[in-house]
Amino acid sequence: MRPLLPLAPFLIAILAIPVFAQGPGMPARDGDELLARAAANSRRMPEAQRLGAHVERTRDGRSFALVWRPPGPPAGWIVTLHGSGSWAHDEIALWQPFARKRQLGIIALQWWFGGGQQMADYYAPPEMRRELEGLMVAAGARPEHTLLHGFSRGAANLYALVAMDSRTPRPLFRNVVANSGGMSADFPMNREIEHGRFGASPYAGTRWWLYCGGGDPNPGRDGCPAMRRSQQWLRDKGATADLSEDSGGDHGGFHRRGQNVEGALDWFLGAR
Numbered sequence: 001m002r003p004l005l006p007l008a009p010f011l012i013a014i015l016a017i018p019v020f021a022q023g024p025g026m027p028a029r030d031g032d033e034l035l036a037r038a039a040a041n042s043r044r045m046p047e048a049q050r051l052g053a054h055v056e057r058t059r060d061g062r063s064f065a066l067v068w069r070p071p072g073p074p075a076g077w078i079v080t081l082h083g084s085g086s087w088a089h090d091e092i093a094l095w096q097p098f099a100r101k102r103q104l105g106i107i108a109l110q111w112w113f114g115g116g117q118q119m120a121d122y123y124a125p126p127e128m129r130r131e132l133e134g135l136m137v138a139a140g141a142r143p144e145h146t147l148l149h150g151f152s153r154g155a156a157n158l159y160a161l162v163a164m165d166s167r168t169p170r171p172l173f174r175n176v177v178a179n180s181g182g183m184s185a186d187f188p189m190n191r192e193i194e195h196g197r198f199g200a201s202p203y204a205g206t207r208w209w210l211y212c213g214g215g216d217p218n219p220g221r222d223g224c225p226a227m228r229r230s231q232q233w234l235r236d237k238g239a240t241a242d243l244s245e246d247s248g249g250d251h252g253g254f255h256r257r258g259q260n261v262e263g264a265l266d267w268f269l270g271a272r
Contacts, residue, residue, distance in 0.1 A: 027113030027121045031057055031064050037114040042087040053092045056138065058109075058131045063123070065135050066092050066108045074105035076269070077141035079132055079173075081111055081154030083181075091151075094255040102265055104147075107135050111154070122153075125161040125189060133172060147268045148173040152222060152251065155181025159230070160189035163202040163237075176208045177264050179254045180216060182226030183233050193237070201238030208234050208241040209267050211260055213249030222251060242267065 028034035035055070038045060053066040066088045078099055080091040088108035095106050109131060111123040123131065136146065150158045155178040165171050183190060193202055210231055216223030224245050234241040246253050246260055254260045 027115045042089045044089040044093040048089040048092040063110045068106040075103040076145035077105045079107045081150040083152035149177040151179045159183045163198045180222045183230040203239035210243045211254045213253035214247040215250040
């Protein structure tokens with residue numbers, strides 16, 4: 001894996017490369033084009049740059065991740081998946097004030113390819129795990145000191161990602177925050193979980209902290225009804241699962257209302 005590069009000089013080099021645009025809604029062809037799209041469309045890129053996030057290429061060359069380190073040795077890591085049609089820079093900007101207070105590093109994978117909204121326009125859970133494993137090894141992030149977080153569509157993919165991870169020789173994820181994204185029964189890998197492909201208790205040994213906002217505009221998919229169902233589904237399959245319902249929150253209320261983040265980090269750090 002290539003060494004980390006500061007975000008600002010790396011982007012200057014990327015933007016000097018001609019980008020031959022594809023049709024509207026088409027995913028980027030490689031990590032260079034994806035970074036150029038992020039530079040044009042991610043409103044939080046300047047903030048991530050100011051905070052000192054570094055770019056790390058993915059193993060397959062299709063995407064990138066941003067890695068932020070606190071001053072001094074990290075006490076642990078937050079590994080995070082952004083929401084639908086979003087950018088890793090959002091996760092750096094949203095998590096960093098809380099991570100710095102707790103001396104936690106952040107690994108934010110850009111798992112959307114910058115165009116389209118079909119499943120093929122995102123990394124699938126096996127691809128996510130492959131890339132996250134490489135990033136965690138390079139950062140020195142140990143599973144017992146790592147919090148896996150996903151927001152919205154990122155959260156909806158955690159159920160498959162963690163079930164699959166649990167059946168690998170060296171599982172990466174033990175502590176999971178599903179933020180405003182419920183388990184979708186029609187997701188192909190979730191159907192496989194339900195049919196027993198990963199065993200009767202695929203989440204045994206994992207701890208989950210689920211968040212929902214009472215004002216979420218899609219309560220049956222991302223809001224409290226969805227997250228209550230997901231909590232019970234996880235428990236039925238071996239997980240320890242807690243649910244935090246924020247009556248004053250909405251779809252993005254986890255980060256907008258800081259007490260939610262503080263509660264999740266207290267939960268994570270208190271069990272280590």
